[in-house]
Amino acid sequence: MNNPLIQSIEKRRTQYALGAALPISEQETTALIAAAIRLAPSSFNSQSSRAVILYGDESREFWNIAEAALRKIVPANAFAPTKAKIDSFAAGAGTVLFYEDQDVVKGLQDKFAPYADNFPVWSEQASGMAQFAVWTALANADIGASLQHYNPLVDADAAARWNIPASWKLRAQMPFGSNEKPFGEKAFMDDRQRFKVFGAASAESRVAA
Numbered sequence: 233m234n235n236p237l238i239q240s241i242e243k244r245r246t247q248y249a250l251g252a253a254l255p256i257s258e259q260e261t262t263a264l265i266a267a268a269i270r271l272a273p274s275s276f277n278s279q280s281s282r283a284v285i286l287y288g289d290e291s292r293e294f295w296n297i298a299e300a301a302l303r304k305i306v307p308a309n310a311f312a313p314t315k316a317k318i319d320s321f322a323a324g325a326g327t328v329l330f331y332e333d334q335d336v337v338k339g340l341q342d343k344f345a346p347y348a349d350n351f352p353v354w355s356e357q358a359s360g361m362a363q364f365a366v367w368t369a370l371a372n373a374d375i376g377a378s379l380q381h382y383n384p385l386v387d388a389d390a391a392a393r394w395n396i397p398a399s400w401k402l403r404a405q406m407p408f409g410s411n412e413k414p415f416g417e418k419a420f421m422d423d424r425q426r427f428k429v430f431g432a433a434s435a436e437s438r439v440a441a
């Protein structure tokens with residue numbers, strides 16, 4: 233589709249083959265990540281999303297923490313594939329840790345009691361939007377990334393290492409770096425099972441690819 237935003241969305245793919253070189257500086261990458269999170273929507277504009285951005289040795293330290301945590305639960309004789317995966321994340325230029333500030337969630341629950349049950353859900357949705365915005369912005373800058381979930385295994389050690397406030401809850405990790413391999417094939421389900429369109433000009437209205 234000839235639309236720049238859709239083209240950027242299409243460019244966002246899971247990349248596991250990461251290298252340490254970035255096509256832009258670390259400062260520009262940080263600015264990109266921060267802008268994407270700052271501009272992402274949140275319920276009541278509560279801005280509950282937080283991020284810790286790790287480069288180089290700091291990023292590798294995060295994956296050391298993940299490896300040590302996994303060694304405690306994965307049998308030693310089955311650890312090789314896990315180790316290979318962790319090493320591939322550590323081979324990147326950096327990692328974004330996505331958090332949601334639970335103090336913000338609690339504050340909203342106190343302030344808007346009728347919606348109390350919704351705020352934790354909306355916080356999760358806001359985190360997903362922030363993650364998607366960052367992933368897409370990185371892809372648009374030709375930076376590869378994937379989305380990982382080693383929380384809650386790594387939470388305590390990461391909190392101690394980077395002095396994370398107690399109210400920040402880790403939701404996802406995004407290792408990023410240079411794209412070292414082409415993206416894999418991706419199948420799409422039939423649009424007709426996915427979308428229903430009513431009231432459009434054509435009775436045969438369907439979603440154009």
Ligand SMILES: Cc1cc2nc3c(=O)[nH]c(=O)nc-3n(C[C@H](O)[C@H](O)[C@H](O)COP(=O)(O)O)c2cc1C
Nearest residue numbers: 244245246247248360378379380381382415416418
């Ligand atoms: C909410 C969510 C959770 C995901 N969790 C993981 C994960 O833990 N590990 C992983 O490698 N990929 C994870 N992914 C990536 C998906 O597997 C991937 O986006 C999907 O297969 C489509 O491929 P694409 O990213 O190349 O478009 C997650 C994606 C989403 C949206």
